Amino acid sequence: MIQYIIQIVSFQIFFLVVYDIFLKRETFFNWNRLYLLGTAVLSLVIPFIKVKSFKNVVPQEYVLSFPTVLSETQNSMVLDEVVLQGSNSSHSFSWYLNILLLVGSALALLYFIYRVSNILKLIYKNPKTRKNNINIVKLFNSSAAFSFFNYVFLGEDINAKERNTIIKHELVHVEQKHTLDLLFFELLRVVFWFNPLVYMYQNRMSDLHEFIADSKAVKHNKKQYYENLLAQVFETQSVSFINPFFKQSLIKKRIIMLQKSRSKQIQLVKYLLIVPMVLGMLVYVSCSDDSTNTKEDDINLSQYGYTVKNNANGIVEIPVDEHDKYETFLKNNQNYVAWAEISPDESEITYSVHHKDEMVPENLTKVVVNMVDGGSYDMYIDLPDTGNKDKKLIEKYNEKLKHEADSIFSESISKDIEVPFAVIEKAPYFPDANQTSNEVEKRKEFQSSINKFVAQNFDTNLAKELNLVGEQKISVFFKIGVDGKITDSKARAVNPALEAEAIRVISMLPTMIPGEQKGKKVAVPYYLPIKFYIKE
Numbered sequence: 016m017i018q019y020i021i022q023i024v025s026f027q028i029f030f031l032v033v034y035d036i037f038l039k040r041e042t043f044f045n046w047n048r049l050y051l052l053g054t055a056v057l058s059l060v061i062p063f064i065k066v067k068s069f070k071n072v073v074p075q076e077y078v079l080s081f082p083t084v085l086s087e088t089q090n091s092m093v094l095d096e097v098v099l100q101g102s103n104s105s106h107s108f109s110w111y112l113n114i115l116l117l118v119g120s121a122l123a124l125l126y127f128i129y130r131v132s133n134i135l136k137l138i139y140k141n142p143k144t145r146k147n148n149i150n151i152v153k154l155f156n157s158s159a160a161f162s163f164f165n166y167v168f169l170g171e172d173i174n175a176k177e178r179n180t181i182i183k184h185e186l187v188h189v190e191q192k193h194t195l196d197l198l199f200f201e202l203l204r205v206v207f208w209f210n211p212l213v214y215m216y217q218n219r220m221s222d223l224h225e226f227i228a229d230s231k232a233v234k235h236n237k238k239q240y241y242e243n244l245l246a247q248v249f250e251t252q253s254v255s256f257i258n259p260f261f262k263q264s265l266i267k268k269r270i271i272m273l274q275k276s277r278s279k280q281i282q283l284v285k286y287l288l289i290v291p292m293v294l295g296m297l298v299y300v301s302c303s304d305d306s307t308n309t310k311e312d313d314i315n316l317s318q319y320g321y322t323v324k325n326n327a328n329g330i331v332e333i334p335v336d337e338h339d340k341y342e343t344f345l346k347n348n349q350n351y352v353a354w355a356e357i358s359p360d361e362s363e364i365t366y367s368v369h370h371k372d373e374m375v376p377e378n379l380t381k382v383v384v385n386m387v388d389g390g391s392y393d394m395y396i397d398l399p400d401t402g403n404k405d406k407k408l409i410e411k412y413n414e415k416l417k418h419e420a421d422s423i424f425s426e427s428i429s430k431d432i433e434v435p436f437a438v439i440e441k442a443p444y445f446p447d448a449n450q451t452s453n454e455v456e457k458r459k460e461f462q463s464s465i466n467k468f469v470a471q472n473f474d475t476n477l478a479k480e481l482n483l484v485g486e487q488k489i490s491v492f493f494k495i496g497v498d499g500k501i502t503d504s505k506a507r508a509v510n511p512a513l514e515a516e517a518i519r520v521i522s523m524l525p526t527m528i529p530g531e532q533k534g535k536k537v538a539v540p541y542y543l544p545i546k547f548y549i550k551e
Contacts, residue, residue: 147186469545
């Protein structure tokens with residue numbers, strides 16, 4: 016809601032600035048009327064329009080979004096996300112804000128109804144005469160003059176000579192249905208009572224209505240028209256959705272506009288400024304981060320996949336261009352992940368791109384691939400239960416992973432070395448794990464136990480204590496050391512209390528059976544994402 020309001024205000028500022036600088040002084044009154052109405056509607060509609068093709072206009076790295084954690088997840092085992100549920104019965108700031116907006120709109124609506132009822136009372140309580148297509152309402156003891164739909168209100172103190180001029184002026188308002196324009200902005204004022212730009216829109220439209228009516232009515236008797244404008248200032252009721260004949264603050268502008276030469280047709284090109292403005296707004300809205308994005312079925316993901324052949328000498332025929340295209344897409348589209356699958360005869364590796372919500376085959380394990388330029392993406396690869404043959408096949412293709420593996424497999428391996436999960440032979444597991452399980456089953460059991468432990472021990476009452484609402488994301492980083500104990504625990508979250516609670520829970524984990532590499536115990540880093548949903 017807040018984001019929608021901010022976008023509306025931002026767009027209306029741009030539209031009004033362009034109007035005041037380039038269009039307001041032109042005599043294309045009907046074009047200006049269309050511009051004010053059109054841009055007011057566009058400012059409300061554009062935030063809902065998302066053009067998928069515009070996402071490729073701006074490189075993803077230049078799109079503003081909430082910061083993501085990358086450096087800590089490098090070489091870490093990325094655990095499945097833990098989902099927690101909590102509730103907060105206390106009212107949040109957003110709740111109070113919504114109540115304030117609703118109360119303000121309700122009061123604005125009541126005030127609008129009150130003013131309309133006053134106009135209706137004038138219609139029913141005062142004598143009326145019909146002339147052509149308009150109804151003339153006589154106001155006793157008044158010199159006011161204004162119109163509302165097809166009713167023209169004239170004070171009885173206005174002399175007959177001025178009455179004819181005023182009627183011609185007000186007839187233009189009636190014929191062009193100017194009241195509808197003002198009522199449109201009046202309804203916007205009810206909903207967006209807090210937005211000063213809506214009031215500015217209405218004031219500019221009201222001024223424009225007078226310019227339009229003057230330009231039509233002055234043709235009948237220009238001299239008399241000027242005399243009426245300069246003669247006196249009528250007592251006009253202060254109602255924002257009527258068209259008063261005289262308004263003291265506007266008389267000078269009306270006279271200046273009447274004397275102004277007609278704008279040249281070439282000046283109409285100024286209205287084309289709206290095209291780049293609207294396109295820019297659509298690009299901004301389309302590229303803005305949207306946490307509710309779903310799978311984009313219309314993308315042809317096969318164009319980013321490729322296959323690498325293997326022979327006795329290792330991997331050959333590496334398609335550099337295809338690989339660059341594949342990695343660039345993954346780096347710039349975080350909703351997609353890579354799969355690396357080895358053929359049964361180990362003759363080739365197939366790299367493919369899939370949406371992150373797609374079901375992953377059980378034989379694939381998640382790792383984080385770190386690119387040379389600093390980017391990263393998630394990959395699901397074959398990690399066999401025993402042996403290193405297939406693993407080395409992957410390593411030969413990924414140079415960075417190969418270098419890391421070489422350093423790990425070297426004879427100079429130290430006692431406290433930190434081993435990336437992607438190449439470790441035996442990952443840590445809980446002390447009560449099934450000793451007869453193979454490596455894949457132990458890892459699955461470890462994942463399940465971690466999730467269960469965090470869900471049981473995390474204090475979800477923090478939601479109420481901290482007055483939290485909505486979705487809270489927590490990123491947790493820790494290591495299982497060579498002695499099986501939890502070390503280097505840290506967390507990131509919007510609220511420091513959530514960080515402390517996540518560290519507390521992870522620190523409570525029991526002493527694990529440490530990971531091993533080449534028969535030596537090693538430390539293994541982990542990254543655990545937690546998503547805390549809080550109901551109000």
